[in-house]
Amino acid sequence: MDEKYKNILGRIPDILSSDDDLEKNFEKSVLEFKEILDFDNAYICYLNAGCANIQFRMTYSESAPVAQDESVINFPEILKTKLYENSVFVFDEASKFFKALNLQKTDSCFMLAKLNIRETVFGFMLVTRHKSLPFTQDDEELAKAFSALVSYSIKDSELSNVFKLQLRALQDSIVDKTEAYATIKKQNEKILAADKLKNEFLANISHELRTPLNAIIGFSEALSMKMFGPLNEKQEEYVSDIHVSGLHLLGMINEILELSKIEAKAVKLALSRFNLQTSLNEVVNIVRPLANKKHIELEKTTKDFLEIDADYQKIQQILYNLLSNAIKFTPDNGKIEIGYTHNDEDVQIFVKDNGVGIDKKYEGKIFGKFVQLNNVYSKKESSTGLGLTITKELVELHGGKIWFESTVGKGTTFYVKLPLVHEKKQEE
Numbered sequence: 001m002d003e004k005y006k007n008i009l010g011r012i013p014d015i016l017s018s019d020d021d022l023e024k025n026f027e028k029s030v031l032e033f034k035e036i037l038d039f040d041n042a043y044i045c046y047l048n049a050g051c052a053n054i055q056f057r058m059t060y061s062e063s064a065p066v067a068q069d070e071s072v073i074n075f076p077e078i079l080k081t082k083l084y085e086n087s088v089f090v091f092d093e094a095s096k097f098f099k100a101l102n103l104q105k106t107d108s109c110f111m112l113a114k115l116n117i118r119e120t121v122f123g124f125m126l127v128t129r130h131k132s133l134p135f136t137q138d139d140e141e142l143a144k145a146f147s148a149l150v151s152y153s154i155k156d157s158e159l160s161n162v163f164k165l166q167l168r169a170l171q172d173s174i175v176d177k178t179e180a181y182a183t184i185k186k187q188n189e190k191i192l193a194a195d196k197l198k199n200e201f202l203a204n205i206s207h208e209l210r211t212p213l214n215a216i217i218g219f220s221e222a223l224s225m226k227m228f229g230p231l232n233e234k235q236e237e238y239v240s241d242i243h244v245s246g247l248h249l250l251g252m253i254n255e256i257l258e259l260s261k262i263e264a265k266a267v268k269l270a271l272s273r274f275n276l277q278t279s280l281n282e283v284v285n286i287v288r289p290l291a292n293k294k295h296i297e298l299e300k301t302t303k304d305f306l307e308i309d310a311d312y313q314k315i316q317q318i319l320y321n322l323l324s325n326a327i328k329f330t331p332d333n334g335k336i337e338i339g340y341t342h343n344d345e346d347v348q349i350f351v352k353d354n355g356v357g358i359d360k361k362y363e364g365k366i367f368g369k370f371v372q373l374n375n376v377y378s379k380k381e382s383s384t385g386l387g388l389t390i391t392k393e394l395v396e397l398h399g400g401k402i403w404f405e406s407t408v409g410k411g412t413t414f415y416v417k418l419p420l421v422h423e424k425k426q427e428e
Contacts, residue, residue, distance in 0.1 A: 005036050006228060009145060013215040016153035023058050025153070029146075030060040037142045039127040040108070044115070044150065046123040057123075088113045088140040088147075111135045113147035117155050117250070120286065120320075125150060145222045152214040152250070217246040255386040259369070262393045269311040269397060271422055276306045276315070276347065280338065283319040287327060294332045298323075301339035308347060309422045314394050321391045322351040322414050329412070330355035342420070349416040357408040366404070367392045399423055 015029045030042050044058035082089050090111045109131040115123040125147045129135075135143075220243035222228065224236070231239065261267055284298055291298045308315075319338075326336045330353045337352040358366060369389050395402045400418035 005142075008032050008036050009149075009222065009227075012146065012149050013153075013218055016149060017156070017214065022154065026058045026150070027060055029150070033142075033146055037127075037139055037146075038133065039129040041126075041128045043126040044123065044154075045126060047121065082112070086114075088144045090135045090140065109134055111140065111143055113140075113143040115147055115151040115154065117151055117247075117254075122151075123154075141225060141227060145218070145225065145227060148221050149214070149218040152217055155250075155254070156214055213246060213250060217243065217250065220246060255390060259386050259390055259393070262390065262397075267394075267397065269314065269422070271309055272312055273307055273309050274312050276308045276340065276349075277302070277304065279312060279315050280319060280340075283316050283323060284338065287320065287323045290324060290327050291336065294327065294330070294334070296327060296330055296333070297335045299335065299337045301337050302341075304340075304342075306340070306342055306347060306420075308418065308420050310398055310418065314398070318391050318394050318416060319349070319351075321387045322416070325387055326351050326353040326355065326412070326414075329353065345420060347418055347420055349418070350413055352411065352413040354411040357410055358404065358406040358412055359408055363406075367402070 012029050012032055015032060016025045018025060018028070026044060041061040042059070043056055043061075046055045046057050088111065090109065108128045111127050113125045114121050115125060125143065127143060220239050223231065223239045224243060280300065284300060288298055323336070323338065330336060334354050338350070340347050340349040342348065367388050369386060392402050395416055395418070398418050399422060400416060402414065402416050404412055404414045406412035
């Protein structure tokens with residue numbers, strides 16, 4: 001890769017974090033990116049409702065403008081499959097996929113690059129240009145690098161909004177300046193007494209770590225793709241360690257800020273009706289590589305079609321947290337079962353493992369903040385100790401409850417009970 005490519009890719013992380021307006025940052029970064037990859041249009045699309053719908057969030061267009069937040073339902077299954085199987089792919093027959101958006105021009109070829117964080121796909125970048133100039137393998141590598149930088153920038157922007165939402169929640173509860181002063185003073189005293197360490201950590205992350213962490217992750221991925229030249233075996237090992245550690249740190253930051261958002265009552269459920277089995281299948285597919293590394297058998301014991309009114313992404317987060325936790329504390333060659341039973345009103349989901357089990361001394365603490373079990377597996381796996389705390393909060397936000405049964409040395413079963421119809425839906 002020549003010096004021009006390196007310089008432009010080096011400037012893009014700073015551009016993406018230069019302003020609070022993510023759309024403006026995207027447009028500026030696209031103009032830079034066009035200097036090394038020729039295209040006519042670029043779109044950032046989010047996937048919603050189990051990848052069934054797409055929503056255009058940011059656009060740059062010379063010939064086919066699309067309104068921001070314009071949506072298309074029934075996202076084609078073939079593209080959904082390709083997004084999970086490939087980081088980048090090119091296709092020509094776009095008319096049948098994007099007819100509703102007037103993007104079906106026969107003189108264009110299309111390239112999709114997925115947007116993902118820690119193996120979770122939340123959208124894709126779509127670029128187009130005239131079919132007389134088809135995309136090459138080098139173009140695909142450039143699109144992959146750029147989409148990785150955009151992915152972390154989008155997630156970083158969402159996390160920074162946590163603090164704004166906390167402030168807005170406080171402002172909405174204040175009637176006048178006198179009450180505001182008293183409320184703020186009282187809350188500050190509680191925060192300083194109980195959460196001083198957490199607040200200092202959050203402040204440091206917000207102002208110190210976001211931009212360099214995104215750059216570390218993005219450039220380590222670019223290095224691992226050998227975009228700046230070949231690497232020897234030792235260099236590949238070190239670059240991989242840097243990338244994995246960066247993703248791990250980002251995951252820890254995400255968990256801490258997610259809990260902060262929940263505690264500020266800034267989390268709103270996006271209720272929809274969906275098949276619980278579909279959600280379960282997708283999460284199992286996501287965690288299966290983690291289980292395969294330890295040769296753990298993942299068994300789905302339920303195949304029933306079951307519709308539920310809930311927040312699709314939050315339910316997936318609940319299932320992911322429980323399954324990844326079970327994998328962490330299950331020995332090699334172990335077994336994990338996941339399924340559900342239901343009646344006319346509720347569904348009871350279970351995740352059962354034959355792992356180390358939970359000691360009785362942790363029974364009253366397991367869902368508390370920053371609680372970490374003291375066993376041979378917890379010493380191998382670093383975490384914030386917030387996964388089950390967040391899971392419990394999300395379950396209760398749905399009007400449900402979570403509990404577990406465990407025997408030390410034999411395993412643990414977590415249960416989640418949820419109403420099939422959320423109370424807000426019942427009121428409607």
